[in-house]
Structure formats: C-alpha cells, structure tokens
Amino acid sequence: MAALQYTEHQPPEQTQLVELKPGIYWARMPLPFPPNHINVYLLEGDDGWTVIDTGMNLAEARERWLGIFDRYLGNKPVTAVVVTHMHFDHCGLSTFLTDHWRAPLWMSRSEYLAARSGRPENRAGSWQLQQHYQRAGMDEQYLQRVAEKFESFEKVHEPVPLSFERLHEGQALRFGADEWRVMMGLGHSPEHVCLYSENSSVLISGDHILPRISPNISVSAECPGADPLADYLDSLLPFAELPEDTLVLPSHGLPFQQLHLRIEQLREDHQGNLDKLLSLCQNERSLKQIIPGIFTRKLSPVEYHLAMGESLALVNRLWHLGLLQRRLDDRGVFLYKTG
Numbered sequence: 001m002a003a004l005q006y007t008e009h010q011p012p013e014q015t016q017l018v019e020l021k022p023g024i025y026w027a028r029m030p031l032p033f034p035p036n037h038i039n040v041y042l043l044e045g046d047d048g049w050t051v052i053d054t055g056m057n058l059a060e061a062r063e064r065w066l067g068i069f070d071r072y073l074g075n076k077p078v079t080a081v082v083v084t085h086m087h088f089d090h091c092g093l094s095t096f097l098t099d100h101w102r103a104p105l106w107m108s109r110s111e112y113l114a115a116r117s118g119r120p121e122n123r124a125g126s127w128q129l130q131q132h133y134q135r136a137g138m139d140e141q142y143l144q145r146v147a148e149k150f151e152s153f154e155k156v157h158e159p160v161p162l163s164f165e166r167l168h169e170g171q172a173l174r175f176g177a178d179e180w181r182v183m184m185g186l187g188h189s190p191e192h193v194c195l196y197s198e199n200s201s202v203l204i205s206g207d208h209i210l211p212r213i214s215p216n217i218s219v220s221a222e223c224p225g226a227d228p229l230a231d232y233l234d235s236l237l238p239f240a241e242l243p244e245d246t247l248v249l250p251s252h253g254l255p256f257q258q259l260h261l262r263i264e265q266l267r268e269d270h271q272g273n274l275d276k277l278l279s280l281c282q283n284e285r286s287l288k289q290i291i292p293g294i295f296t297r298k299l300s301p302v303e304y305h306l307a308m309g310e311s312l313a314l315v316n317r318l319w320h321l322g323l324l325q326r327r328l329d330d331r332g333v334f335l336y337k338t339g
C-alpha cells in the first residue's frame with residue numbers, strides 16, 4: 001500500500017514552536033494517555049496570534065503555554081482562540097487561554113453547547129443509561145466502571161468560557177496572516193471545525209482526518225440510534241476535493257501530505273469493518289459478542305469503552321441501511337443478525 005508522506009520537521013518539544021509554513025507554527029501539549037500528545041497550532045498575523053486548540057487542563061500544559069508566550073509571541077497578543085471540537089484534550093484550556101488574553105473563543109455552535117452541557121455518563125443512575133448498556137449486553141458493574149472513569153476525567157475538565165463566537169460551514173475568516181475557510185467534519189463529534197487556507201495550501205484537520213489512527217466514530221448513550229458513520233463518510237467528500245498537495249495538520253501524529261490517499265484509506269478501514277460485521281452477524285449476536293470480533297487485540301478498559309461505541313456505530317450503519325435486523329431478547333439485550 002502507498003505510504004503517506006510526512007513533514008520533514010521534527011516534532012516540537014516542550015515550549016518549542018516549529019514553523020511549518022510562513023506564519024504557521026506547530027506546538028505540542030502533553031496528554032496523560034496514548035498518543036501522549038496533542039498538536040496545537042499558532043497563526044501569526046500583523047496584530048496578533050491565533051491559537052488553534054488548547055490541550056488538556058493539566059498544570060504541565062499551562063506551563064508550556066506560558067513558556068511559549070514568553071519565548072515566541074514578541075509583543076503581539078493572542079487575539080483569537082479557535083477550538084476544533086469539544087473533546088477535553090482540545091478545549092480543556094479554553095478558559096485559561098481566553099482569560100489570559102481576554103480573547104474570544106471561536107467554536108461551532110453544536111460543539112460549544114455540547115462542551116457546556118456535560119456528559120450523560122455522569123448520571124449513572126438514569127434509566128436511559130442503564131438501558132443503553134443493558135441493550136449492549138453489558139453487566140451492571142460495567143456501567144459503574146464507566147461512570148467512575150468519566151468522573152475522573154471530569155475532575156480535570158474546566159468549564160468552557162461563558163461566551164463564544166460562532167463558526168459555521170463555508171465561513172471565510174482571517175486568522176493570522178491568511179484567510180481560512182471553515183469546513184465541518186461530522187461523525188467524530190457533533191460539528192467539528194476544520195480550517196482550510198487556499199493561500200498557504202494548508203488544512204488544519206483536527207481529529208477529523210488523522211494520519212495513523214482512524215478517528216473514533218462512536219454511538220453513545222446520548223443518542224443510541226444515531227448513525228455517525230454515515231455522517232462521517234459523507235462529510236469526508238468535500239475534503240477529497242481539496243488539492244492533492246495540501247499540507248494536512250492533524251491533532252495527533254505528524255503533519256502529512258497525500259490527503260486523498262488518507263481519505264481513501266479511512267474509507268477502506270470502515271468498509272473493512274462493516275464487511276467483518278456482516279460476516280459476524282450471520283448468526284445472531286449481541287453488541288458485547290460483536291466487539292471482540294471487530295477489535296481482535298487486547299484492549300484497556302478505556303479502549304474497550306471506545307470500541308463499544310465504535311462497534312455500535314458500525315451496527316447502526318448497517319441497521320439504517322436495512323442490512324442488519326435487531327430484536328430484543330427476554331433479558332432486554334439487542335441481538336443483531338443479517339437479513
């Protein structure tokens with residue numbers, strides 16, 4: 001299979017900024033779990049800087065930002081903080097950064113509202129949540145463990161700022177020295193913002209298009225009948241129209257070229273999993289029985305939880321297409337079968 005072509009730049013360390021194109025800089029913030037980093041980007045303009053994504057709310061990340069401000073910004077302020085989507089590694093320090101600079105937060109409306117409203121897993125006692133995990137075939141302790149895990153994440157989560165400026169599809173905005181077009185990526189999160197600059201031939205892709213891993217496309221208890229994989233595959237289409245020489249700046253891994261090849265690989269990965277699911281469900285199976293058939297390697301508890309959401313996204317895709325039937329058995333568990 002053809003390989004992606006990565007940037008020749010070494011990844012930035014600590015408070016280092018790496019200039020990828022004139023006025024477009026790359027930094028990294030630490031994460032306490034694999035891949036152990038998130039890429040953030042800074043765009044330099046005549047009057048100030050734009051920050052793209054913030055990192056997680058960790059003391060080490062705050063210090064790293066302050067170090068970057070000291071070393072690189074000169075006497076120009078940060079005038080805009082753009083957050084691609086609501087996941088806490090992306091928006092965890094949005095209040096810290098916007099307060100520090102009194103700069104506006106830019107987000108899409110769905111992402112902002114989702115970031116403000118909290119996660120349903122925090123209400124482990126609710127019948128909706130219990131039903132969701134029961135239908136998947138999970139035991140009661142499973143939900144308890146998930147709730148505890150989310151609680152520990154919640155502790156490091158700082159509320160997002162009280163106001164935001166709205167980004168929407170197709171909007172053209174000046175951030176740094178370039179004009180950037182907003183392109184929405186659906187499926188990984190409600191209304192994920194990507195930014196494309198024709199002038200610099202750069203796409204800031206966030207988690208929508210990643211070089212080595214497939215973005216997590218999951219169904220959660222919040223919307224159990226959702227079909228986010230259809231949203232994801234549809235919303236990849238406009239990205240395949242961008243020029244082949246676009247430099248893609250993802251949130252994890254290395255900047256790369258060959259966007260078209262990567263989109264093709266992502267589509268093939270999902271199609272491969274859908275095919276696997278179809279053959280697994282020749283016989284009736286619960287979601288719990290499906291997961292190890294799709295994810296064959298050993299999974300940590302967090303990975304298993306992500307795998308459950310991803311497996312349900314595959315199941316719902318085929319169910320929406322009419323290729324999979326489902327019925328509730330007498331334990332209240334959904335069983336899926338082709339036909």
Ligand SMILES: [Zn+2]
Binds near residue numbers: 085188
């Ligand atoms: Zn994400």
